[in-house]
Amino acid sequence: xxxxIYLNQAQLNAxxxxxxxxxxxxxxxxCPISCNPQEFIQLAKNGNYSGAVKSISDANPxxxxxxxxxxxKFCMKACTRSRLDFPINIPKVQAxxxxxxxxxxxxxxxxxxxxxxxxxxxxxxxxxxxxxxxLKKGYNVIIFEASDKVGGALNLIPGNRLPSEVINKEWxxxxxxxxxxxxxxxxxxxxxxxxxQGFEHxxxxxxxxxxxxxxxxxxxxxxxxxxxxxxxxxxxxxxxxAIIGGxxxxxxxxxxxxxxxxQNVEMFIRRRISDMRITNEERKNLLxxxxxxxxxxxxxxxxxxxxxxxLHTCKTKFVGxxxxxxxxxxIKRPDFSLxxxxxxxxxxxxxxxxxxxxxxxxxxxxxxxxEALSSGKSAAEKIIxxx
Ligand SMILES: Cc1cc2nc3c(=O)[nH]c(=O)nc-3n(C[C@H](O)[C@H](O)[C@H](O)COP(=O)(O)OP(=O)(O)OC[C@H]3O[C@@H](n4cnc5c(N)ncnc54)[C@H](O)[C@@H]3O)c2cc1C
Ligand code: SF4
Numbered sequence: 244x245x246x247x248i249y250l251n252q253a254q255l256n257a258x259x260x261x262x263x264x265x266x267x268x269x270x271x272x273x274c275p276i277s278c279n280p281q282e283f284i285q286l287a288k289n290g291n292y293s294g295a296v297k298s299i300s301d302a303n304p305x306x307x308x309x310x311x312x313x314x315x316k317f318c319m320k321a322c323t324r325s326r327l328d329f330p331i332n333i334p335k336v337q338a339x340x341x342x343x344x345x346x347x348x349x350x351x352x353x354x355x356x357x358x359x360x361x362x363x364x365x366x367x368x369x370x371x372x373x374x375x376x377x378l379k380k381g382y383n384v385i386i387f388e389a390s391d392k393v394g395g396a397l398n399l400i401p402g403n404r405l406p407s408e409v410i411n412k413e414w415x416x417x418x419x420x421x422x423x424x425x426x427x428x429x430x431x432x433x434x435x436x437x438x439x440q441g442f443e444h445x446x447x448x449x450x451x452x453x454x455x456x457x458x459x460x461x462x463x464x465x466x467x468x469x470x471x472x473x474x475x476x477x478x479x480x481x482x483x484x485a486i487i488g489g490x491x492x493x494x495x496x497x498x499x500x501x502x503x504x505x506q507n508v509e510m511f512i513r514r515r516i517s518d519m520r521i522t523n524e525e526r527k528n529l530l531x532x533x534x535x536x537x538x539x540x541x542x543x544x545x546x547x548x549x550x551x552x553x554l555h556t557c558k559t560k561f562v563g564x565x566x567x568x569x570x571x572x573x574i575k576r577p578d579f580s581l582x583x584x585x586x587x588x589x590x591x592x593x594x595x596x597x598x599x600x601x602x603x604x605x606x607x608x609x610x611x612x613x614e615a616l617s618s619g620k621s622a623a624e625k626i627i628x629x630x
Pocket of ligand 1: 367495
């Protein structure tokens with residue numbers, strides 16, 4: 244376990260004492276799932292940690308996980324304190340309170356079953372939030388999950404940022420609820436088929452399982468971020484590693500390659516380095532770990548040469564908002580042992596029907612944990628109003 248991901252008691256006290264207790268709680272307004280930092284920080288400040296845990300857990304079934312990985316663009320960006328000096332590190336405060344004071348001994352309580360049977364496809368954050376909300380109102384919930392565990396894309400996040408125990412701990416509070424049934428290793432190809440089995444409503448929360456391809460010669464020589472992050476040790480190398488892509492997932496790939504022994508890691512980004520959609524913390528980690536960033540560069544081809552991989556790259560330029568290749572700038576970049584493709588993923592788009600509601604990344608496109616949770620919660624609320 245990486246202890247730096249939590250604050251010690253002295254750090255926690257220092258951080259919560261900086262809270263200005265704003266009555267209009269801008270932090271809560273900025274949180275997609277309406278967690279209330281102003282409230283839980285004041286409770287913690289008064290020593291009422293069980294109240295703080297309850298405040299977080301009532302709003303959010305994955306409060307500790309969010310605390311560890313929520314980006315700084317929500318509650319922290321809204322924190323009034325940033326106008327005085329710098330914002331309170333609300334996510335870290337939240338994660339630390341949950342780590343120290345949320346002891347899972349019991350199971351989420353439900354009222355007596357209301358007789359309605361709802362199916363959820365996918366047990367990532369969106370599916371978990373929908374399940375949590377429905378169980379609290381007495382619905383019978385049956386989850387179908389393609390893999391052998393809950394968490395979805397969270398399972399790809401490196402353990403030094405998000406230890407798997409945290410996901411298990413939060414699921415531990417839900418999993419034994421008597422109104423819940425789970426079917427792991429079960430792929431549902433057609434949600435309509437579940438309606439024929441007697442489910443009244445289906446929530447599809449299947450994420451974005453398809454990797455976006457580069458459509459270039461030699462693409463088969465690259466490894467997708469999904470395959471890589473599922474089992475980084477399988478691809479561990481002390482040679483040079485290229486990452487194609489410049490977002491948060493590409494950043495996780497780069498840092499993981501570095502932590503598993505790569506000599507040099509270089510990220511190739513089509514846009515400017517300043518356009519990378521990553522947090523300040525991620526930017527700092529890339530710099531501190533000596534990851535090379537090559538911006539305004541497009542990959543044209545991959546080939547094998549002398550048992551290693553060569554990239555053919557060319558420079559790009561903006562013409563208005565569009566990126567174009569600069570002619571005659573193609574060069575060869577040889578000597579890579581591993582090339583990881585991390586330019587995104589997608590899901591086919593479907594519209595909601597009367598009986599089928601889409602939630603999370605499969606509905607909105609790649610987002611964040613807290614947005615996926617909020618989307619799952621809204622899907623459940625829609626059902627609660629309907630039945
Ligand atoms: C490497 C990486 C790092 C990330 N880092 C962050 C971060 O730091 N902060 C942040 O906020 N977000 C981060 N995210 C994004 C976050 O993980 C996602 O936004 C979130 O997990 C989406 O939740 P979801 O429930 O919509 O989908 P998913 O988490 O993708 O879950 C979908 C689930 O559905 C299952 N499924 C799919 N198809 C079927 C089917 N046909 N039948 C049954 N089950 C099915 C899948 O197995 C999966 O378990 C990261 C994502 C990745 C990949
Ligand atoms: S859930 Fe995430 S965005 Fe919301 S208050 Fe907590 S850390 Fe901030």
